[in-house]
Amino acid sequence: MPGLAGRMSTVVKAKISKMLDRAEDPGETLDYGYQKQVELLQNVKKGIADVVTSKKRLQMQTTKLEQQVVKLDTQARQALAQGREDLARTALERKTLAQTEMQGLDQQVKELEQQQEQLTANELRLRQKIEQFRTKKEVIKAQYSAAEAQVRISEAANGVGEEMADLGLAMQRAEDKTETMRARASAVEELEKAGAFDDVTALGSGQDDIDRQLSELTSGAQVDDELAKMKAELGSGGGDAPALEQGEEKA
């Protein structure tokens, strides 16, 4: 099969034959397989541990952002009720950014969870296949002539080799994803440190720069929409927001 599928098979097969060529005797192949499996197993454990650590970090950040979103929303309402549209806009810009980051984090946590499950399943499958190989080898030896047995055992070894190569690939992908995740967690931390999600009450001098960056980062349209919606809510007299003190009644 040409194209994507063909290429993929070619690469995997090259990997397997490289792995199996090291031992001409299938018996040795099995020993090599075991040694390789032990190595892989250690890597998988480490890989899963990394995945879990990154996941926890992201989950903590998500919780923090959630709280900040609620706070900023409340502040926007209060600011609007007091006729401080500028302050409300700032709060909403921060809220929008926090929400965007939160969604990104959620998505990544989900991906990590899938990765974790997949790795565990892969590893189990490989373990079972190697066990099967051990059993099968003896059966084949008893049933076939030496030459025939050699061929059949090699075929089975290739099947196991493919499983191994595939687990290697899954590991590598998990590492890449964990790496991306770490970068994302650090980026969110940087934003946090810079005060991008701070309360508007914490606004002091030196915040102008952050605000300028924020309004560039967040979608103006979304903030405008939300602002209009809040105004409409306040204008319709419902809700528990403080009474309007200045004119701002046009929705």
Place this chain on the structure above:
Amino acid sequence: MIVRISGEGQFKLPDEDAERLNELDNRAVAAVEQGDETGFKELWSQMLEIVASDGNALSDDELVESDVILPPRDIAFHEAKDEFNGDGLIPD
């Protein structure tokens, strides 16, 4: 024929599916070539759908090589591009 979805294991499919998969595969390659991400995603999910509907998971005691190895289900478009460019999904 035996198809492996990378990261998910092997599936046994009727031989007739080879042609359908091959055709989708060729179109997917063309889509990647044209930078058509939506087209690629659509074709890719059709390929996965064939494996899901026609395929039976191979049991763990069957130690056979796959006729076709498909990339991981969640392959990103940029990875598909790398794959197409000949870098291969699995670097040596």
